[in-house]
Amino acid sequence: MPRSNTRAPFRRHHLIIYLLFGAITFSTVAAFAWVFNVSMKTNSEFLATSPWSVAKDWSWQNYAVAWTNADIGSFFGNSVLVSVAATLLGVVLSAFAAYPIARIPFRFSGVVLALFLSGLMVPWMVTFIPLYLTLQDLGLLDTRIGLILVYATYNLPFNVFVLVGFLRTLPRELEESAAVDGAGPARAFVQVILPLLTPGLASVTIISFLNNWNEFFYALVLIHSPEKMTIPLGLFQLGQAADYGTNWVTLFAGMIIVAVPVLVLFAFLQNQITKGLTAGALKG
Structure with missing residues (x-):
């Protein structure tokens, strides 16, 4: 006999839940990415540029x-x-x-x-x-x-x-x-x-x-x-x-x-x- 499909049907409120979880995941990943980006800047670059700017030269010596x-x-x-x-x-x-x-x-x-x-x-x-x-x-x-x-x-x-x-x-x-x-x-x-x-x-x-x-x-x-x-x-x-x-x-x-x-x-x-x-x- 063919295997029955037990997957729950997709409903509209599922989309809201997925979007909410996606937003939480994105904000968490973005926070870690921002901390890592700042950690790769020099101290003078961090103070002179925008906090959201990408590090110009990655300074691994900070670690x-x-x-x-x-x-x-x-x-x-x-x-x-x-x-x-x-x-x-x-x-x-x-x-x-x-x-x-x-x-x-x-x-x-x-x-x-x-x-x-x-x-x-x-x-x-x-x-x-x-x-x-x-x-x-x-x-x-x-x-x-x-x-x-x-x-x-x-x-x-x-x-x-x-x-x-x-x-x-x-x-x-x-x-x-x-x-x-x-x-x-x-x-x-x-x-x-x-x-x-x-x-x-x-x-x-x-x-x-x-x-x-x-x-x-x-x-x-x-x-x-x-x-x-x-x-x-x-x-x-x-x-x-x-x-x-x-x-x-x-x-x-x-x-x-x-x-x-x-x-x-x-x-x-x-x-x-x-x-x-x-x-x-x-x-x-």
């Missing part, structure tokens, strides 16, 4: 100046260290917290999940003073370790929420079969559940990394030494230097250096994010 003289390389390394360490720690803790809530029946599982979800409703301005005082008492203020711990716990509520929803989509017969073979809960989690949890882990890992990479406020409050600052703080300093020293092209070159790796990472792994989040949304 080298931003990486070395403007310390973008140091900020970049700090962000990689803090973001990767905090992401791994947060995802591991989230996986071990989500598994008993979703798969092991106990009386107050709903209450425990509600406590985690309450962390999503706490505004950041309520937490930064207790965090500052706690890290100060522990001797972790103005340290990368302190910032890693803050970032790891910052993403816990969302990670647990997503992983619990994902784990509840898996059939319980998996643990029953593992128990018949003599496996306990820990062994069943590592050998049976964890391989199936890969899409959910991938989604929360990528989202946590992007959150940690772009986070500004906690880094601003908790880090004071220039050699320990992350990328958002580094760009903030470059912005101040541009305001008072008119060194704008270095700022735009630093913005491109920071944005491109994240965009490439998201472009390659966006399917994993979508798969993990949509699978976890089937059951709540």
Whole structure:
């Protein structure tokens, strides 16, 4: 029998939606193109010509100046260290917290999940003073370790929420079969559940990394030494230097250096994010 055509018919309102998405896409691409164009100008050319004019001679040395003289390389390394360490720690803790809530029946599982979800409703301005005082008492203020711990716990509520929803989509017969073979809960989690949890882990890992990479406020409050600052703080300093020293092209070159790796990472792994989040949304 011929295969039926299941494609939805085109309607007028679809054209409006496509035009709207096209306009958003165009404006986003145009913004990145403008930042790149400015980053390729010399400082004198940027100040003497229109902001929308095309760069006459592409000055690739702006990126080298931003990486070395403007310390973008140091900020970049700090962000990689803090973001990767905090992401791994947060995802591991989230996986071990989500598994008993979703798969092991106990009386107050709903209450425990509600406590985690309450962390999503706490505004950041309520937490930064207790965090500052706690890290100060522990001797972790103005340290990368302190910032890693803050970032790891910052993403816990969302990670647990997503992983619990994902784990509840898996059939319980998996643990029953593992128990018949003599496996306990820990062994069943590592050998049976964890391989199936890969899409959910991938989604929360990528989202946590992007959150940690772009986070500004906690880094601003908790880090004071220039050699320990992350990328958002580094760009903030470059912005101040541009305001008072008119060194704008270095700022735009630093913005491109920071944005491109994240965009490439998201472009390659966006399917994993979508798969993990949509699978976890089937059951709540």
